[in-house]
Amino acid sequence: MRDLDETDLEILSMLTEDARRPFSEIGKKVGLTGPAVSDRVKRLQEAEIINRFTVDMNRGQLRAGIPVFVQFDNSKDVAEELRSRLSGASGIEHLFVTAEGKIWVYGRAEGQNVRNWIEGLLEDISADYSVTLVDDLEWAPSLEGTEFAITCAECGNTVDKEGESVRFDETVYHFCCGSCRGRFQERYQQLEQEA
The missing domain is CATH 1.10.10.10 (Winged helix-like DNA-binding domain superfamily/Winged helix DNA-binding domain)
Incomplete structure (x- = not known):
């Protein structure tokens, strides 16, 4: 590789x-x-x-509701359920999970119905929340100080320049060493034969 x-x-x-x-x-x-x-x-x-290419739209030019930042004061025992419910929910554009297990979201809601929108997302989950109206948003990703860390498909270690890459059925797999590649390839071929 x-x-x-x-x-x-x-x-x-x-x-x-x-x-x-x-x-x-x-x-x-x-x-x-x-x-x-x-x-x-x-x-x-x-x-x-690179996972995908996307579009960064100027939402201010579209009628897409009011931009809001919502911080949920949820307990850890409902964090996963809340995350699951909010992930992909209508109006949610970004979902964040803090180290403490709190859920924060950035989304867009109809102006008169912000609280109704949030209550609808919560349904039977008990969590307090605060809403902040967002005036402006800037997204400025930076790659400064970034190092690549590809992980081995077999053992999970970091793949360095000594690593190997192999393509199986249109998918590329990366390995930290020949031993990991060999073990993975054996298992892959065995599963292929059993299928």
């Missing part, structure tokens, strides 16, 4: 700013050709460093 380097970080940083930026434009800035950038992006996707 090849090492991930500063060029990969530069590519990621530029894609974070604008995921539709042409690979040829990125290539000019990092000293590569467009196809070479495309190959690197594909490897970053296979390594599950």
Whole structure:
């Protein structure tokens, strides 16, 4: 497996700013050709460093409700149920879980119905909450100081430059050493034969 380097970080940083930026434009800035950038992006996707490309919309231009930040003062015993209920719920855009197990969400609710919206999300879960209206939102992800840490598909250790990558049925798996790759491959082939 090849090492991930500063060029990969530069590519990621530029894609974070604008995921539709042409690979040829990125290539000019990092000293590569467009196809070479495309190959690197594909490897970053296979390594599950890039999971998806998305759109950052200016919600202020859309009628999507009032932006609110809600902090739930939930107990630990309802944290997982609350998280499950709020994850993917209509109007919820970001869900955070604090180290103490508290759930915080950023979402959009109809102006006159913020409390009704939250009460509807809670239903039978008992939790106090506070609502803060959000005036402005800025998302500025940074890769500064970031190091890549791909984990071994077999043992969970960090894969370094001594590691190996193997493709099985269109999925790329990363291993910290040949022994882990061998054990994983044996099990994979055995499961394939039994299927």
